[in-house]
Amino acid sequence: MGSTQIAFKNPATATLLELVKSRRTYYGLKAESPISDDAIQSIIQDSVLHVPSSFNTQTSRIVLLLKEEHEKVWDIAIKVMEGLVEAGKVPKEMFENHTKPKLLSFRAAYGTVLFFVDYDSLAPIKEKFAIYADKFDPFALESNAMSQYLVWVALQSEGFGANLQHYSPLIDEEVRKTWDLPASWKMDAQLVFGAPTSEPGEKAFSPLEERFKVFGKSA
Ligand SMILES: Cc1cc2nc3c(=O)[nH]c(=O)nc-3n(C[C@H](O)[C@H](O)[C@H](O)COP(=O)(O)O)c2cc1C
Numbered sequence: 001m002g003s004t005q006i007a008f009k010n011p012a013t014a015t016l017l018e019l020v021k022s023r024r025t026y027y028g029l030k031a032e033s034p035i036s037d038d039a040i041q042s043i044i045q046d047s048v049l050h051v052p053s054s055f056n057t058q059t060s061r062i063v064l065l066l067k068e069e070h071e072k073v074w075d076i077a078i079k080v081m082e083g084l085v086e087a088g089k090v091p092k093e094m095f096e097n098h099t100k101p102k103l104l105s106f107r108a109a110y111g112t113v114l115f116f117v118d119y120d121s122l123a124p125i126k127e128k129f130a131i132y133a134d135k136f137d138p139f140a141l142e143s144n145a146m147s148q149y150l151v152w153v154a155l156q157s158e159g160f161g162a163n164l165q166h167y168s169p170l171i172d173e174e175v176r177k178t179w180d181l182p183a184s185w186k187m188d189a190q191l192v193f194g195a196p197t198s199e200p201g202e203k204a205f206s207p208l209e210e211r212f213k214v215f216g217k218s219a
Contacts (some may be wrong), residue, residue, distance in 0.1 A: 011132075023153045026161025028198030029109035034159030037066055041054055043154045051147045054139035057125055060147050061116040061185045067105060072106035073114070073190065076174040077167050083089050106165065109194030113151055114175065120184035144188050152191055161196030 008014050033040070044064045053059055065073060081099055084090040090099070106112070117140045126133040152162050168187040175187065 006136070017154050019157050024161075024200035024203070025163045026156075026196045026198070026200055027105060027163055027196030028196060029105070029161050029192065030107060030162075030197050031067065031110045032195035033110050034195060038053065038113065039158065040064065040066070040155070042108035043151060043158070047147045047150045047154075049152055051143060054136065054141035055125060057122060057136070057143075059117050059119070059140040059142065060144045061118050061122055061182075062151075063114040063116070063181065064111065064180060065114065065179075069208050070110065070112045071107050072178060073171065073175065074103050075110050076171050076178065077106075079104050080170050080174065082186045100202050106163075106192045107157075107185050110174070110194045111193050112161070113148075113191040114187055115144050115148050115189045115191070116187050117141055118182070119186055141188065146193060148189055155191075155193050159195070160193045161200075162191050162193040166190070 006014075017218060040063060044062055047063055048060060051060065081090060081095055081103065085092050086094045114204060119137055119140060122136045122140060126136055152164065155162050166189055168189075172187050175181065176183065176185070
């Protein structure tokens with residue numbers, strides 16, 4: 001979808017775009033890994049080091065959780081949701097039939113990558129470039145999203161399936177305490193990954209013509 005056969009100068013470009021096209025959301029995951037934990041770690045570390053940030057502020061923080069440590073995140077989410085059920089804020093039936101099975105399916109995976117932004121670290125640059133002050137927070141989140149995407153694509157390239165979750169702020173406090181993380185790290189997303197046990201669902205694409213324009217192109 002989206003492109004005809006194009007001859008790129010560098011074959012790696014075609015490979016990169018193939019990876020981009022094949023990345024999907026996988027919900028059926030199990031606790032197996034096609035690669036070493038060192039290889040997973042190096043993907044994450046490369047994303048921390050090399051994904052760009054505005055003014056090179058380097059605001060993203062990432063925590064990689066594997067196996068039993070990964071399971072703890074989803075135990076936390078289940079416990080928090082159970083508390084909401086007890087408090088009458090979430091219907092018990094919805095929790096038992098939908099939320100809990102979903103959280104258990106995340107728990108059944110191999111790992112979770114937690115993505116954070118350290119907004120506090122932006123204080124000096126906000127002062128220095130006051131004219132941009134209100135831009136730095138959204139820029140930091142955009143940079144974080146780039147890391148999320150890179151890690152997602154790279155993990156899938158290595159044979160994992162992954163899905164992206166957003167259980168903040170519900171789980172933030174317990175996560176911070178469990179892994180003794182700095183209070184200034186604000187969590188944005190959780191990327192759950194594992195060996196795929198099922199294929200992603202069908203995906204519909206809105207017409208490209210409504211979403212893309214080009215001007216000045218040579219024939
Ligand atoms: C910014 C963003 C937030 C998302 N949040 C969630 C989420 O909270 N839970 C979830 O299951 N999927 C989430 N997704 C996954 C999207 O639903 C999914 O990427 C989209 O439907 C396209 O499907 P694909 O990933 O298979 O291409 C999110 C994706 C993006 C890019």
